[in-house]
Amino acid sequence: MLSRSLRRRFGVTSFAICVAIFAMASAADAVEPTKKVLVIGIDGCRFDALQRAETPHLDALMEAGAVAQPTRIFPARYREADTISGPGWSNILCGVWSDKHRAMDNEFTAPNYEEYPHFFKRLKQAQPDAATASFSDWSPIAKNILSDSDVTLDAEREDHNYQLSDVEIVAAASKHLREADPTATVVYFGQVDGAGHADGFHPSVPTYVKAIERVDGYVGELLAAIESRPTRANEDWLILVTTDHGGSGTSHSNGHENPEVACSWLVVSGDAAHRGKIAGERGQVDLVPTALKHLGVSVDPAWKLDGEAVGLK
Template sequence: MTKPLLRYLLSVFLIATIVLPAVLSADDQVPTRRALLIGIDGLRADALKAAKTPHIDALIESGAFTENTQILGERYQENDTISGPGWSSFLTGVWADKHGVHDNSFTGKNYTEYPHFFHYVKVQFPQAKTHSFVDWSPIDEHIVSDADVHKVYPAHGHEEYTKQDREVTRDAVKTLREDDCHVVMAYLGAVDETGHRYGFHPSVSAYTTAIERVDAQVGLMIRAMRSRPNFDAEDWLVVISTDHGGQGLGHGGGHSIDEIRTTFLIVSGQPAKVGKIEEQTYLVDVPVTVLTHVGVKIDPEWELDGQARGLK
C-alpha cells in the first residue's frame, strides 16, 4: 500500500469513527440525567414540619434538606416578597435586579436576557424534552419559554386552585409515566391560596390540610416517575421548594420577617447527598441545581446568581 493511500484510508477511518459520531450523535442532543421540579406556592417551612406529609418526609430522609433558604439575595432585595419576583428567581436563577420583576405586574421583566432555565437545557441539549404544568397563570404567560409542552390551568381562590392542582398533578403524572421527558416542572398553588383565606400558620388546620393534600399529589408524581420502565438508568433528581412563606393572611413586604423570607429546599433522589445542607441556600439555587444535575455546563456569561446544592 502506498503512503498517500494509507494516509487517506487512515483519515477516512478517523472521520468515520471519531469526528462524525461526535458531531452527529443523538446522544449529545439529549441529557443522560433527568429532573422533576415541584414548586409549592406559599409553603411555610414550619407548617410543612407540622403537617402529616409522608411522601415529602421520605424525600427529605433519602435526600438533602435545609430550612435556611432565602427568597431574597444578599446583593439585592428591592423586590416584594410575592409570587411574581419569587417564581422569576426560582425559574431563572437570578435576582430581581436582573430578571426585572419586582411585583405581580411583571413590569420591567427581562426574560430575554435572563430566561427560564429550560432555555439553558435546550442550549446544551437541543433535543431535550421540557414540560411545564402550572395553575398560577402569570408563570405560563410571562416566564415559561423553551417548553415542548406547557399547560396552564387558570384559577381564582383556594377552592379553584385545589381543583386545578389535581389537574396539574394528573397531567404531570401522565407525562412522567408515558413520555420521553427530561425536565418536568409542576407548580401547585392551593397551599398559598388557602393561607390567604385562613392564615399562614402551622396551627391553622385548613392550611395544614392543604399541605397534606399537596403531599399526596407529590406522592403520585414520585410514584409515576419511579414506574418508568427505564427509571434506574435515567438518574432522576427531585427538587422541591417554594417562593415564600407567610404570616397572618399574607406575605407582602416580608423582608425582615423570617416566616416569610426564610424557607426550605429539598434535593432528593439517587444523585442527591443525604443529610442537612450546611451551606447558606437561596431561591436562585433551585434552577442551577437542576441544570447542573442534568449536565448543563453553566456559562459565566449567563450571570446566574445561584449555585448547585445538595448534589453528590
Template sequence: MIKNNTPKALSLLLAAGALTAGVATASAGIAGAAPGSSAPDGSGITKTVVIGLDGTMLDQVEAADAPNLHRLIAEGTSGQSSILGHPTISGPSWSTILTGVWHTKHGVVDNTFTGSNYEQYPSAFTRIETAKPEMRTAAISTWGGIATIAGSGTPKADVVVTTPGAGSGAATDAATADAVVNEIASNGPEFVFTQLDQVDGAGHSSGTAGSEYRPSLERVDVEVGKIVDAVDARSKATGEKWTILVTSDHGHKPNGGHGGQSEAEGVTFVIARGAGYQAGVVDDTLTIADITPTVLDNLGLDQPADLDGTPIEKGAPTATGSLGLLTGSLGN
C-alpha cells in the same frame, strides 16, 4: 400569591384544549426513553422534576401529616433559607427559581412581570432548548404566571400548560399533578417544572396559624406523592436517573399574607432527592437561586457565569442548623 388578573386570563388561554379530564397515572404504561435521555443502565444525564409548592413553609411541612414530603426530606438533602431583600411575591421568586438570578438581574418585582429581563437572563427552559433542542422540557402549573416565564424565551419550553380551574384550589392542583404524572410516564422529559397553589390560597385565607393551612399541606402532599411515584416507576422501568427538587417561592404571616419583609414572609426551602444527595442531611445554605443551576448541571450543560446560584452539591454538606439570611447579598 398576590395574584392579578393578567395571569388568570393567560391561564385560561394557555389551558384551552391542553388538558383532558382523564389523565393517565404512573401505572398506566411508561413510554420508552425520550431522545437525549440516559441510557438503560442509568448512565448519562439526570432528568429533573421541580415541584414548586406556592406559599409553603418547611417547618409547617415537618409538623404536618405529610408522609410523601417527609420521605423526600429523609431520603435527600434539605434546607431552609430566607429571601429577605428580594420581593416576597410569586412572580419575582418563581422567576429566580427558573432563571437562577435574583430580581436585581431578571427585573421582575411583582406579578405583572413588567420590566422582566428574560432576554439577558433566560429561563432554564430556554437555556436547555438552545443548547440541546432534542431534550424535552415541560411547564405544567396551576398558576398562569408560570406560563409567562416558561413561554418567555426563544426557544421556549416544549410544553407550556396552565391547568383550568377545577372548582377549588385542591381540585385544580390535583389536575395539575395528574398532568405531570402523564407527562413523566408518557414522555420522560429531561426537565419538568410544576407549581401547586392551594397552600398559598390557604395562607391568604387563614394564615399559617389558621385552620386551613395545615389541611392544605396535607392535601398537596398527596399530589406530591403521585409525582414521586411516577418518577420512581419510570426510573425503575427505563433505568433513567432522576432528581426530584421541591421548593417554595415565599412564606406567609401567621395571620395570612405575604409581600413584605418580615421573617415569616421571606422563608423558603429546597429539598433535593436523587443519586448523590445524602439522606437526611440539612444544609441551610441552599437557596431558590440554586434550582436552575442544579437542573443545568444534571443535564450536563454549561453553567453560565452570570448566574447567582450554584448547583446543589452532592455528598454531605456542612449542616448549619440556622436560617441563612440573604439580606445585602442579592445580585452579587
C-alpha cells in the same frame, strides 16, 4: 478429527470469545443512566407548617436527599422586589435575583427574561433534544416566566380555586411523567398559598396544614408515576422541591423583615443527592445550577447566574 493441540487451541479461542462477550455485556450494563429532573413548586409553604403536617412523601424525599432550610428569597445586595410569587418563582426558575430578572411584583411591568430566561432555555441551548414540560395553575408562570417548554399546561381557573386546579395539574403531570420521555419537568401547586390567604399562613391553621397534606399526596402520585416508567431502572432522577415565600397572618407582601415570610427551603433528592442538611446560607437561585449540573449542562459565566449547585454528590 482435531488434533489434541488444535482442540486445545479451539478451547482457548472459545474461552476468549466468551470473555469478550461478557465484557461487552458488562459495558452495556454500565451505560450511564439517563439524567432527569423534576421540580415541584409548592406556593407559599412554610417549613414549620410542613413539619406539622402529615407528609409521608415529602418526608421520604428529605430522607433520601439533602435539605437547605432556611433559604433566602432575596439577596443581601437587593431588596426592592416584593416578597410575593412573581419575584419568587422568577428567582427559582431563572436562577438570578430580581435586580437582574426585574420581576418586582406580580405585575411583570418590565421584566428582563430576555437576558435572564427560564432555565429551560439554557437546557435547550446546551441540549437541543432535551424535552421540557411545565404544569402550573398560577398563570404568570406560563404566561410570563416560562420559555422553551415543549409541553405547557396553565390550569388556573377564573375563580382561582387552586384546590380544584391542582387536581388537574397532578393528573396531567403524572400522565406526562409516566408516558413521555421528559428531561426536565416543573410542576407547580397553588392551593397551599390559597389556603394561607384565606385562613392564615401558620402551622396552627388546620386548613393550611390540610392543603399541605393534600399536595403531599400529589407529590406521591408524581413519584409513583416516575417509578412506573418502563425505563426507570436506567434513569437517574433528581427531585427538587421548594417554595417561593412563607406567610404571616393572611399575607406575605412586604415581608422582608419577617422570617415567617422571608424564607424558603429546598429539597434535593435522589441517587445523585447527598443526605442531610445543606450547610451555609443558600438561596432560591441555587435551584437552577443544581438542576443544570445534574443534567450535565455546564453553566456559562455569560449567563450570570447568581447561585450554585447544592446537595449533589
